[in-house]
Each structure stands twice: as structure tokens, then as C-alpha cells.
Amino acid sequence: MNDAPPRRKFRREGEERRRQDLIEATLDCVAEYGLEGATVRAIARRAGVTAGLIRHYFPNKEELLQATYATIVGRMTEQAKAALAMDNASPRRRLAAFVEANLTPPVIDARIFSLWAGFIGRATHDPALAAAHRVGYLGFRDELEALVAEVLAAEDQVADKAQTRAHAIAINGILDGLWIEGCLADDLFGPRELAGIAISTVEALLRLKPEREETP
Amino acid sequence: MNDAPPRRKFRREGEERRRQDLIEATLDCVAEYGLEGATVRAIARRAGVTAGLIRHYFPNKEELLQATYATIVGRMTEQAKAALAMDNASPRRRLAAFVEANLTPPVIDARIFSLWAGFIGRATHDPALAAAHRVGYLGFRDELEALVAEVLAAEDQVADKAQTRAHAIAINGILDGLWIEGCLADDLFGPRELAGIAISTVEALLRLKPEREETP
DNA sequence: ACGCTATTTATACACTTGCATAACAACGCC
DNA sequence: GGCGTTGTTATGCAAGTGTATAAATAGCGT
Known part of the structure; x- marks a missing residue:
């Protein structure tokens, strides 16, 4: 009966490294799908993390874009x-x-x-x-x-x-x-x-x- | 007990005229709020019609934008x-x-x-x-x-x-x-x-x- | 004056979006 | 090695999106 999905493994990264990764992922998304395609979920997927993490490094999406x-x-x-x-x-x-x-x-x-x-x-x-x-x-x-x-x-x-x-x-x-x-x-x-x-x-x-x- | 909201009055316009109006409304929205602000509802409001009408003149939003x-x-x-x-x-x-x-x-x-x-x-x-x-x-x-x-x-x-x-x-x-x-x-x-x-x-x-x- | 029909409205739906929150676990420290 | 910190995941929510569909009515032909 244990159908609880296994929680995803992850690694902790240094703050600056993660911020840079997120920015790079944003660039990739914008390049591929345009600014409108750069959603928090798409960016997170690209960066290999989950969407919520973005808010841990940037107060909101706008600041990530800037x-x-x-x-x-x-x-x-x-x-x-x-x-x-x-x-x-x-x-x-x-x-x-x-x-x-x-x-x-x-x-x-x-x-x-x-x-x-x-x-x-x-x-x-x-x-x-x-x-x-x-x-x-x-x-x-x-x-x-x-x-x-x-x-x-x-x-x-x-x-x-x-x-x-x-x-x-x-x-x-x-x-x-x-x-x-x-x-x-x-x-x-x-x-x-x-x-x-x-x-x-x-x-x-x-x-x-x-x-x-x-x-x- | 008749709290049915009165249906909005409207006028029928010629096909070309309406298409042009919708395009003009799109221009206004994009100029004012950017492409992302040009939603079907905003465009319709600007054109003085309801959102559904757009689909009567354009098969989808993309074609209106083009x-x-x-x-x-x-x-x-x-x-x-x-x-x-x-x-x-x-x-x-x-x-x-x-x-x-x-x-x-x-x-x-x-x-x-x-x-x-x-x-x-x-x-x-x-x-x-x-x-x-x-x-x-x-x-x-x-x-x-x-x-x-x-x-x-x-x-x-x-x-x-x-x-x-x-x-x-x-x-x-x-x-x-x-x-x-x-x-x-x-x-x-x-x-x-x-x-x-x-x-x-x-x-x-x-x-x-x-x-x-x-x-x- | 009266239907017919195409234009227009109204409503609903499935989906996505950004954001909030709580549970969890990786890693440093003692 | 246990533990606390906090980086990270998972889940949920309210708002907004484009689109589909049915009901209504404006205005023309007669």
C-alpha cells in the first residue's frame, strides 16, 4: 500500500552557484521559447530544480528577470x-x-x-x-x-x-x-x-x- | 425575483470594420501594456466587445497577433x-x-x-x-x-x-x-x-x- | 411586420501562471 | 553519530489564460 512517491534526491549548492544556474536557465528558456516561455516552472526544470526554489533565491520572478x-x-x-x-x-x-x-x-x-x-x-x-x-x-x-x-x-x-x-x-x-x-x-x-x-x-x-x- | 442581469446591448458591424477594430485594439493594448498585456479580454474590452467575439473573426489569438x-x-x-x-x-x-x-x-x-x-x-x-x-x-x-x-x-x-x-x-x-x-x-x-x-x-x-x- | 441567420453575448472549462506554505532531507557542527 | 539549520521538494491555491459552446438578439430580405 505504500504508493507514496519517493521524494526526489537533491544536492545543496552554494548560493552564488545556484543563482547563476537559475540565471543561465532563464537565458536558455528565453532563447528557446521567448520571454513569455520563461515561466518559473520552465526555468526550474531547465536548472534541474523545482519551481519553489526560485523563490528562495529571488523574491519574485521579476527580480530574476532583471x-x-x-x-x-x-x-x-x-x-x-x-x-x-x-x-x-x-x-x-x-x-x-x-x-x-x-x-x-x-x-x-x-x-x-x-x-x-x-x-x-x-x-x-x-x-x-x-x-x-x-x-x-x-x-x-x-x-x-x-x-x-x-x-x-x-x-x-x-x-x-x-x-x-x-x-x-x-x-x-x-x-x-x-x-x-x-x-x-x-x-x-x-x-x-x-x-x-x-x-x-x-x-x-x-x-x-x-x-x-x-x-x- | 428577476435578478437575471440584463443582456448587454450591441450593434452589428461590417466584417472588415470589426476586424480592423480588433486589430487596432490589439495595437493599443500592446503599446500600453506590452505584448503580455494583450490578452483576449483586454483586447475585447478595448474594442468595446466581449472576448468571445475575437474567435468569431480570428481562428485563434495567434492569428490576430500576426x-x-x-x-x-x-x-x-x-x-x-x-x-x-x-x-x-x-x-x-x-x-x-x-x-x-x-x-x-x-x-x-x-x-x-x-x-x-x-x-x-x-x-x-x-x-x-x-x-x-x-x-x-x-x-x-x-x-x-x-x-x-x-x-x-x-x-x-x-x-x-x-x-x-x-x-x-x-x-x-x-x-x-x-x-x-x-x-x-x-x-x-x-x-x-x-x-x-x-x-x-x-x-x-x-x-x-x-x-x-x-x-x- | 415578421421570421432567418449570422453576429454577438454569456457562461463554462481545462489549463497555466506566480506565489505561499509545510514537510522533508542534505550537510556542517559539536 | 545525533542534531539543528536551511536549502530543497511537494502540494495547494487563487487568479488569469485561451478556447469551446449555447443562448440571445440585431438587422436584413421579404
Whole structure:
């Protein structure tokens, strides 16, 4: 008569490890089924735990989603900044590396895009998200603006402040736009085609000399 | 003892009219609460009908959403193409007008963006939406490619096919990227600033002569 | 003026969702 | 090795979801 189902075995994990696992599971779910498919049960199944556990690490689902969003934003900016760290290279090369880093995997990634779209769509109604986006955007643009100023200085161009700002806005737009297309339809482009197009465009915008003229 | 609630009065509408009303109501709901807020009941309430009626015009909710998406895609491309209709102007001016049309109201609009974001997030996993996006994108890009070819021809530049394609991809990216920023944070930019930046960038990309040189 | 029929309402159903709670067991500590 | 802490499971619930179905009525053809 003992038809009581055997209780599931489990292991205790470290707090940080579990949180990270849950976030990763959320990313997987969003990638596969979209934001709407990222239910607590689906996430838990993916993470190999039961649904209730989520509430033990996050006060509610919303916070898990925000933590997930913060994770990918951090991951992306980290990738981009890594490209800036090449201190020995010329400003022009660093700009090119920066552009390329933003338009190749792992930044070009359908999973990330799916999550980004889900969140950014909410930014219109959710002031907190709108503010988060703004901070990230302006930070990114400032970085870009500094880089542009360096490049122009190295090329002996007058770096008008307004002009530099405009350039940064434009480059940021190019990166955003091509990033989207790359995430949505990478099969339409060659492996490094988007990066190449972006670099050409940026160099034309900054009126850099067209070809290899590093050492006159 | 007659506590039977009085049945709601209603009017019969023409089929096409009702379908359009339901689509419009869906647009409102998505714009206001996001895709997740566009439930059949919310949509029906918005349209001033009861939920069951939706199923009388659409076999299921999914089809209503697809019809809605098709509607906004059509509306956006229609707006953009209208700017191309200035037949008497020079290719260069028409390109500038096209760019400007895509980066000023009513194309720059938080509501439209909200809709776009909601749907595009699904396009990663929903094949039907992905296909819809792709035809829209490629159609837009083809239009752009033809325009670029005209401009280059008028400027006596050799119009390499691959180069023209690359230019169109780049311009499309610029438009997308700046469109997003404009929709999300129009207060960060002057009224026509984004359009101006985009036009400058495009002209630099196509290596057009910098200033007013229309009549040498 | 009166039915006919298709549009519209009303109600119900099966299912999913996020969240709350209680029982349980893995693991560190003495 | 027993024990307490707490990470983890199991179960339940109320609200909301899309959909199915039947009843009602608006408005047209006659």
C-alpha cells in the first residue's frame, strides 16, 4: 500500500552557484521559447530544480528577470571594453577592434537579442527599465566619444566637441542597427561582413584615409 | 425575483470594420501594456466587445497577433516609401528626404517602438514572425539599394554591386539604430538632430561632396 | 411586420501562471 | 553519530489564460 512517491534526491549548492544556474536557465528558456516561455516552472526544470526554489533565491520572478538582464548587459559591455584594452595599438585600430567586438559573436547572439527585445519593449512603460537603458546607453556613448576624440587627434583633425558627439551618436546607431540585423538574420551576412561594413562606414564618417596609411 | 442581469446591448458591424477594430485594439493594448498585456479580454474590452467575439473573426489569438504585426509593418514601410515619391528631386535629395522621414515623427514614436519591440522579440523563435520581418527588411533594403545606386550614378561614381549592397546594409543599420534611440529617448536629442546626423553619415559614407554643390 | 441567420453575448472549462506554505532531507557542527 | 539549520521538494491555491459552446438578439430580405 505504500504508493507514496519517493521524494526526489537533491544536492545543496552554494548560493552564488545556484543563482547563476537559475540565471543561465532563464537565458536558455528565453532563447528557446521567448520571454513569455520563461515561466518559473520552465526555468526550474531547465536548472534541474523545482519551481519553489526560485523563490528562495529571488523574491519574485521579476527580480530574476532583471538579474538576468543585468547579467547580459554586463557581459556585453565587458566584451566591448575588452577590445578597448589594447593599449599598445593605435586609436584607429582600437576603434576598429571595438566595432568588431560589438558585431561578432558572442555579442551577436539570438539569445541575447531575444532577452534584450523583451526588456526594451517594456522600457516604454516601465520607468525603472527606461532609466537603466538610459544609463547604459549614455555610458556606452561616452566611451565611444572618448575613443572618437582620440582617433581624430591622432589623425590631426580638429575635434570639435559637437562634432565628436554627433560622431559618437552615429557610430552608436550603426552598431545598434547592425547588431540587431546580425542577431535576427545572421544567415543573411557573411561571417565578418557586418563588422567590415561597420568599420568602413565609421572610417568614412571620420574621413580617415581610405587604406593602410598607418606609416606615411 | 428577476435578478437575471440584463443582456448587454450591441450593434452589428461590417466584417472588415470589426476586424480592423480588433486589430487596432490589439495595437493599443500592446503599446500600453506590452505584448503580455494583450490578452483576449483586454483586447475585447478595448474594442468595446466581449472576448468571445475575437474567435468569431480570428481562428485563434495567434492569428490576430500576426494580422496586427502585418498591419504595423505595412504602415511603417508605407510611411517610408512616401518620402521616395518626390520624383522631380535629385537622387541625393531624395535619399536625404528618405533618411529624414525615417528619423522624425511620426515614424519616431514611442508607441510604434513598443509594438515593434514586442513583436520582434518573438521573431527569434516564431518562424511566422521571423519570415514577416525578413520580407519587410529585405524589401526596405532593396529600396535603399536602388536609391544608393541612383545617387552614385548621379555622382559619376562606379557603382560596384557588392559595394552598393554594403552601403544599403550600412544605411539601413544607421536608420534602425538611430530610430531606436530616438524612440526610446527623444529628449536626449534636438528635434531634427538625429536626421541631421544620419544624413551627414550617409553622405560621408557615399563620399559625396561635403556641402551644397548641387550646381557647379 | 415578421421570421432567418449570422453576429454577438454569456457562461463554462481545462489549463497555466506566480506565489505561499509545510514537510522533508542534505550537510556542517559539536 | 545525533542534531539543528536551511536549502530543497511537494502540494495547494487563487487568479488569469485561451478556447469551446449555447443562448440571445440585431438587422436584413421579404
